[in-house]
Amino acid sequence: MRLRKLMSNDRFDIKICGLKTAEAAERAVARGATHIGFIFFAKSPRHVTAEAARPVADAIRGRAKIVAVTVDATDAELDTIVAGLVPDMLQLHGRESLERVAAVKARYGLQVIKALSIRDAADLDTALAYRGTADRLLFDAKPPKGSELPGGNGVSFDWRLLDALDDGVDYMLSGGLDAENVGAAIRSTRTPAIDASSGLESAPGVKDPARIEAFFDAVAAARSLAQAHRQTANQGA
Numbered sequence: 001m002r003l004r005k006l007m008s009n010d011r012f013d014i015k016i017c018g019l020k021t022a023e024a025a026e027r028a029v030a031r032g033a034t035h036i037g038f039i040f041f042a043k044s045p046r047h048v049t050a051e052a053a054r055p056v057a058d059a060i061r062g063r064a065k066i067v068a069v070t071v072d073a074t075d076a077e078l079d080t081i082v083a084g085l086v087p088d089m090l091q092l093h094g095r096e097s098l099e100r101v102a103a104v105k106a107r108y109g110l111q112v113i114k115a116l117s118i119r120d121a122a123d124l125d126t127a128l129a130y131r132g133t134a135d136r137l138l139f140d141a142k143p144p145k146g147s148e149l150p151g152g153n154g155v156s157f158d159w160r161l162l163d164a165l166d167d168g169v170d171y172m173l174s175g176g177l178d179a180e181n182v183g184a185a186i187r188s189t190r191t192p193a194i195d196a197s198s199g200l201e202s203a204p205g206v207k208d209p210a211r212i213e214a215f216f217d218a219v220a221a222a223r224s225l226a227q228a229h230r231q232t233a234n235q236g237a
């Protein structure tokens, strides 16, 4: 049943986040990334300035959505990022309220992804309140104790919580995805989109070509297996 739901939606988005080089961005897009994310958070090993990120973004502009990832950024900070990077979307990965999400959307006229950290069913309920205000929800794990980063921690949450979601919820599954677990994530959830960052790195902030390739290979394998299951199910119907 879940496989049928997953594959009945042809659109499947793959966001690769925390890019710093045109080489890594090009590799991700060549393999099918639909979204490329740049991190604007000074404490992150993936932090970039708009000036440094712009040529990387320009190299793939028009072939994947350019996403600026920010954390409780002020209007002044967002003004600099939006003017310098010219992103297609903003990802708000802090404690932004519903009102703040609405204000950011209105100020820039850009699509907004709201990242929400999930540990239990109550967190999912809180996250769902952003539906209709944010253009898309992104479910990430809660940061481990002591982490200075609200995301990019390489940890997953219990994907079984997503069983409770209605089919129509448009979200991205994030948190600790890598080549080893992304197939299971796709098979065991109904996710219409995935997002990965630190699981594709050889060191914090350093994207690894082999890990990127292995990740996309694993995604393709899981998607074609699901497709085969759907065809078998349709033939039996």
Ligand SMILES: O=C(O)c1ccccc1N[C@@H]1O[C@H](COP(=O)(O)O)[C@@H](O)[C@H]1O
Pocket: 017, 018, 037, 039, 041, 044, 045, 046, 069, 070, 071, 093, 138, 140, 149, 150, 151, 152, 153, 154, 155, 174, 175, 176, 177, 195, 196, 197, 198, 199
């Ligand atoms: O990657 C970071 O350093 C980061 C910093 C601040 C906010 C978000 C950040 N990353 C985002 O977190 C999720 C999950 O990352 P991971 O796959 O677990 O490493 C993803 O959206 C990153 O873009």
